[in-house]
Amino acid sequence: MTAAENPPDPAGRPGETDPRFALMDLAMSYLFPAALRAAAVLGVADHLTGGPRPVAELAEAVGADPLNLYRTLRLLATRGIFTEDDAGRFALTPAAELLRADVASSFRPAVLMLTDRTFWRPAGELATTVRTGASAFEELFGMPFFDHFARDADTAAVFHVGMAAMSDPENPLIARACDLPPSPVVVDLGGGHGGLLLAVLRDHPDARGVLFDREHVLAGHRLGELGADHRWDLVAGDFFTEAPPGDVFLIKRILHDWDDEQCARILRHCRRAVSEGGRVLVVDAVVPPGNEPDPGKVIDLLMMSSLTGRERTRAEFEALFAAADLQLTRVIPTGTRLSIVEGVPAQ
Incomplete structure (x- = not known):
């Protein structure tokens, strides 16, 4: 290949415009979440709250090999997660602050969930999933995704606490975007620990809430934070067999x-359970058309590799609603990566 066919890039690295280098970088990009998980598992951020520290001192604090810890943090620093100064000391950045376990907005549980082996291992078998049309999860773990969580309390805790950490920043925005009728009974179907319902009840003081999920999930609910216990109820059940009555379903x-x-x-x-004039609010990613990057297109492969689900387009939501005798009325943006897909009983 001649110099004319392979010109140097502006930074002076010959060949970097060659698409093969882009493919190589993409093929190795899994090492960034691997490094991020290592830092989260070791609790590195918790040991930097007092300011920059030498890597040897930091390694002793977290129980790690100094050289390997340095190499891991050096990579993360290229993405703005931690920063290294001229003296070789590492310090927190705004992103690394969120890995601290002792901050109210800690994103560490979400990182641990998203990089957990229940997602990581099936993703490694994506070629099999694409070929067969079936998730590799059951073959790897001996049972379907949610059955595994129901039987493994430690993994279930990682999932639910991680989901809460991922959801807490977006729940107030979603709650504000919810267009509710006066004094509604709001059913949060499969609502986990109740983070979204809590935000909705705070934002709509005339609403009453029902948190509906499996009994072992409800045990960790957070609705007591509302300070108004008369405004909510816990109902245990399975959304594949029933739904409690209500005016609005989240x-x-x-x-x-x-x-x-x-x-x-x-x-x-x-x-069947929604009241006359009620509505169903599906809060999910709505995948846009075209070739532009979109977070929903990424999470779609997470669903494909570990579960049986998918992220959907507006047209696909319309078809789902029609199959349940519902009519999609609008898609409401929330200022987050999720939208509210509103449905009402079909006429």
């Missing part, structure tokens, strides 16, 4: 876990 990050048939079953239970 279904956040639930439908993307399941295939179309299972989603239609969930929505049909909501359709």
Whole structure:
């Protein structure tokens, strides 16, 4: 290849415009989440709250090999997670601050969830999933995703605490975007520990809430933070077999876990339980058309590799709603990566 065919880039690195280098970088990009997980597991950020520290001192504090810790943090610093000064000391950055376990907005549980082996290992078998149309999760773990969580308390805790950390920053924005009727009964279907319902009840003082999930999940609920226990109830159950009555159903990050048939079953239970004039609010990513990057297109492969679900387009949500005798009325932006897909009983 001649110099004319392979010109140097402006930074003076010959060949960097060659698309093969872009492919090589992409092929190795999994090492960034691997390094991020290592830093989160070791609790590195918690040991930098007093300011920059030499890597040898930091390694002793977290129980790590100094050279390997340095190499890991050096890579993360290229993405703005930690920073190294001229003396070889590492310090926190705004992103690294969120890895501290002792801050109210800690994102560490979300990082540990998203890089957990329950997502990581099936992603490594994506070629098999693409070929067969089935997730590799059951073959790797001996049972479907949510059955594994129900039987493994430690993994379930990683999942639910991680989901809460990922959801807490977006829940107030989603709650504000919810267009609710006066004095509604709001059912948070499969609502986990109740973070979204808590935000909705705070934002809509005339609303009453019902948190509906499996009994072992409800045990960790947070609705007591509201300070008004008369405004909410806990109802244990399975959304594949029933839904409690209500005026508004919130279904956040639930439908993307399941295939179309299972989603239609969930929505049909909501359709039967919703009051006259009520509505169903599905809070999920809505995948846009075209070739532009979108977070929903990334999470879609997470769903494909570990579960049976998918992220959906507006047209795909319309088809799901129609299968449950619901009519999609609008898609409401929330200022987050999720939208509210609103449905009402079909006329």
